[in-house]
Each structure stands twice: as structure tokens, then as C-alpha cells.
Amino acid sequence: MEEIKVQQHTPRKYMNPYLAGVLLGLVILFSFYLTREGLGASGAFKRGVAKVEQIIIPAHVNSEKSAFYHYVKNGEDPLKNRLVYMIIGVFIGGFLSGAINHRLKLKLEHSPKITSKTRAIAAVIGGAIFGIGSAFGRGCTSGAGLDGMAVLATSGFVVVGMIFGVGYLVAWFFRKLWI
Amino acid sequence: MGPLFNASDEWSFVIALVIGIAFGYLLESAGFSSSRKLAGVFYGYDFVVLQVFFTAAITAAIGLLFFEYFGWIDLSDIWVNRFYTGSAILGGALMGIGFVIGGFCPGTSACASAIGKIDAMLFLGGFIIGVILFDAFYPLYAGFYKAGNQGPVKIYESLGMDREVFLLLFVIVAIASFVATGYIQQKISHKSKKY
Structure with missing residues (x-):
């Protein structure tokens, strides 16, 4: 009984890096095939910053003085973008893998x-x-x-x-x- | 023929969510949720970053080429980042420094935050501060940021090579690096760490 308990709490081994690489490559391939674009992580955070700026300092972000002007041009919502959904997915996917492999831990x-x-x-x-x-x-x-x-x-x-x-x-x- | 949807279609948002889940799941499963494992690539005790990264790149690159041969995808319709010489070089250099000091990149810090890594949450906080700083002082370097635009140029064009020849060389270099890093990792294995 005790052994089973220990096993349940031991984090599982990581996936073979080459297997993970091939699977990740296929994910990128299908991203391009389906949506014409690949992966992205930083874009969502830039858009999040642009969204906050749009609310609190609209005069700044709606001018050429801002690097994010093109996100908000013509009153567009910077969060209405696929990269925002993708980063939400990354959090969900990471959490799922952590839960399945017993690696959820505040640390x-x-x-x-x-x-x-x-x-x-x-x-x-x-x-x-x-x-x-x-x-x-x-x-x-x-x-x-x-x-x-x-x-x-x-x-x-x-x-x-x-x-x-x-x-x-x-x-x-x-x-x-x-x- | 692909690409099937435009990136701004609402269907693309749903697809992006699913792709993001697969992306995050694979990053975490491969061990990218640990900063000490990621930083290992710079100190020779763990090359998983390099192995996963280059395997993914060659798999996707070869896949795209085959999809084109089969007539499944129009590669001229695929998004390719423009190359702004100075800005890309400076950006890459800063990311290298940030990676060594912070131990993450944005995607890996998101997936590590999701499993409770506090250092990853702090990295993400820092990342957002960096983005705000870039925007705050943007007029100072807007000229540099937009200079040297070479358009969506491809590496084999820049090098004056055939696409297929370049891809073959890329695969050979990647496999050679897998063999070399496997050897180095074994040599340094007495320093092997638990994460």
C-alpha cells in the first residue's frame, strides 16, 4: 500500500526530447496548414499591455509614439487575436500535463x-x-x-x-x- | 488547399486555443517547465532545449515541404516574419541575455507558471515590465526598429542556395548537434542534477 502511495506522488519522467520535438513540429505544421500562422507566446502579452494602455492611456497608444499603435488602429480590440487564445491554451495544456504527471506544486x-x-x-x-x-x-x-x-x-x-x-x-x- | 483559414477568422481563434493546449502540454511534458533544466543548455548539463527545439523545427520544415509537394498547401500564402537586420540582431542578443539570467522564455514561463513555478510567474511579470518599457521609450529607437527592412526573406535566398539543399544541410547539422550534445551531456553527467 505504501509503495503505491509513494508512486502516486512521485513526478513522472519527462517525455523523450526527440518524441516531444517531433510532436511539437507536427503541431507547428498543422498550425500553418490550418491558420496560415504558427505558434506564438510573446504576442499575447504585448496585446495585453496594449489593451490596458487603451483603457488607461488611450492618447499614448493611439499615436505613433506607441509601438503598439497598429494593434489598436481604427478602434480595434487588441485582444481579438488568435495569439491571445493560444496563450490561454498554453496555460491549460501546461496545467494538464502537470496534473497528469504529478508535477503541480507551488515552488x-x-x-x-x-x-x-x-x-x-x-x-x-x-x-x-x-x-x-x-x-x-x-x-x-x-x-x-x-x-x-x-x-x-x-x-x-x-x-x-x-x-x-x-x-x-x-x-x-x-x-x-x-x- | 491549405492554409484552410485566415489567421483573423473566428475559427482560427478556436484552432489557436487547441493548438495552444497541445503546445503547452508538450512543453511541460518535455521538461520546459523547469528553469534549471532549460538553463542546462548553456552549461552543458542538459541539452533538452536544443534537442526539442531543433527536432521540432526540422519536422515542421520538412512537413511543410512535403505538404507543398502533395499540393496540400500554398507556401507563398504562409506568414513569414520580415527581416529587419539591426532590430532582429539586437532583439536576439537581448533575448539570449534574458534567457541566461531569467531561465525562461515567454512560452516556457507561461507553461511553468501553470504548474505553480513562482520563478516563472516572476519572469512573466518582468517580461511584461520589459514590454511596457519598450513601449514607453519607443520614439527613441523607432527609427532603428524600422530600419533595414529586407521583407519576408528566406534563409536559402539570403545564402544563395537551393531550398532543398539548405534543408538537407539543416537536418545534417541538427543531427550532428544531437550526437555532439549527447556526448557532452554524458561527460558532464557527474554534475547531473535533480530538478
């Missing part, structure tokens, strides 16, 4: 060599830099990188090359955060 994950506080600060700063980067890059790892490589776009290969190239260049300086 701040960090290397044992750093404190929770250090990890928290690094996560916010890293997120902010990533946010600025994905705005300049016109998409993130999924929308610019993965989709871009799938359709053999130059932009996709350049963005992915820079993410990993610069990542390796600076990894040494931030090694204490991870190893």
Missing part, C-alpha cells in the same frame, strides 16, 4: 547555491530584458525563432543564432545562478 525553483531572493530578482530582471528583446526581435523563441526556422525565414535563423550565440557568450558571467 520557487533555484540552484542550491543561491537564495530564493537572488533567484526571484534574476527572474524579474531576465524577464524584463527578454521582454525588450522580443519586442525588438518581433517575436520570441516561438513566434520569431521556431516558426521562423520552420518556414526557413532568415529572421528566424538570425534570432535563434543570436539567442543561443549570445547566451553562450554571457553564460560564464551568470554561472553562479545555475551551477
Whole structure:
């Protein structure tokens, strides 16, 4: 009896990365086949920011001064977009996999060599830099990188090359955060 | 012939939700909900990011080519991101730095937040701050952001290669990287960690 209990609470092993890769590739393929566009994650958050700006600072977002002017032009609702539905799906799908594989747990994950506080600060700063980067890059790892490589776009290969190239260049300086 | 729907059709919203669920499910199942696992790619103790990422890219790229051969899809009607030279290079560089410091990217942080990872929620909060900052100071670099527009150019055109030849080379490089990273990961396995 006890053994069964332990098994129920042990997180299951992760999927084989190549199997996950092939399945993810098929998801991208069908996304293009069905809707002409691929995956995307950052777009929904940019649109969310544009939506809030539309409500609280409409004069800003409805002018050329805003990077999100094209989301709200002609009084359009920035949230009426497929990427918003997609990110809702990502949350649902992630939660389902976590529930099925016994990985649902409120937890701040960090290397044992750093404190929770250090990890928290690094996560916010890293997120902010990533946010600025994905705005300049016109998409993130999924929308610019993965989709871009799938359709053999130059932009996709350049963005992915820079993410990993610069990542390796600076990894040494931030090694204490991870190893 | 595909694509069957336009991205702005309401049907596309329903399809996007289903695709998003599959996307999030696969990311979490592959272990992308753990920042320590993701960051492993930069320190040689876990290459799952690279393995999943490049397998997905070559699967989708080969699939799109076959769909075209079978006459199922019109590739000229598919969305291709425009290439703005300077902005893409700077954006990629910043994303690389953000990834190493923050340990996530937007999609992975969303799926990790969904299973309760607090560091992922903080990353997402930071990400939104970054997006707001970009918009707040946009006039300062709007010129740079829009400069060097080369249109929706393809990598094989940029390199002056045949599409099929490029794709074959891409597959070979990807497989070589799988073999190499498998070897490196084994070498560093004494540092193997639990997440």
C-alpha cells in the first residue's frame, strides 16, 4: 500500500526530447496548414499591455509614439487575436500535463547555491530584458525563432543564432545562478 | 488547399486555443517547465532545449515541404516574419541575455507558471515590465526598429542556395548537434542534477 502511495506522488519522467520535438513540429505544421500562422507566446502579452494602455492611456497608444499603435488602429480590440487564445491554451495544456504527471506544486525553483531572493530578482530582471528583446526581435523563441526556422525565414535563423550565440557568450558571467 | 483559414477568422481563434493546449502540454511534458533544466543548455548539463527545439523545427520544415509537394498547401500564402537586420540582431542578443539570467522564455514561463513555478510567474511579470518599457521609450529607437527592412526573406535566398539543399544541410547539422550534445551531456553527467 505504501509503495503505491509513494508512486502516486512521485513526478513522472519527462517525455523523450526527440518524441516531444517531433510532436511539437507536427503541431507547428498543422498550425500553418490550418491558420496560415504558427505558434506564438510573446504576442499575447504585448496585446495585453496594449489593451490596458487603451483603457488607461488611450492618447499614448493611439499615436505613433506607441509601438503598439497598429494593434489598436481604427478602434480595434487588441485582444481579438488568435495569439491571445493560444496563450490561454498554453496555460491549460501546461496545467494538464502537470496534473497528469504529478508535477503541480507551488515552488520557487533555484540552484542550491543561491537564495530564493537572488533567484526571484534574476527572474524579474531576465524577464524584463527578454521582454525588450522580443519586442525588438518581433517575436520570441516561438513566434520569431521556431516558426521562423520552420518556414526557413532568415529572421528566424538570425534570432535563434543570436539567442543561443549570445547566451553562450554571457553564460560564464551568470554561472553562479545555475551551477 | 491549405492554409484552410485566415489567421483573423473566428475559427482560427478556436484552432489557436487547441493548438495552444497541445503546445503547452508538450512543453511541460518535455521538461520546459523547469528553469534549471532549460538553463542546462548553456552549461552543458542538459541539452533538452536544443534537442526539442531543433527536432521540432526540422519536422515542421520538412512537413511543410512535403505538404507543398502533395499540393496540400500554398507556401507563398504562409506568414513569414520580415527581416529587419539591426532590430532582429539586437532583439536576439537581448533575448539570449534574458534567457541566461531569467531561465525562461515567454512560452516556457507561461507553461511553468501553470504548474505553480513562482520563478516563472516572476519572469512573466518582468517580461511584461520589459514590454511596457519598450513601449514607453519607443520614439527613441523607432527609427532603428524600422530600419533595414529586407521583407519576408528566406534563409536559402539570403545564402544563395537551393531550398532543398539548405534543408538537407539543416537536418545534417541538427543531427550532428544531437550526437555532439549527447556526448557532452554524458561527460558532464557527474554534475547531473535533480530538478
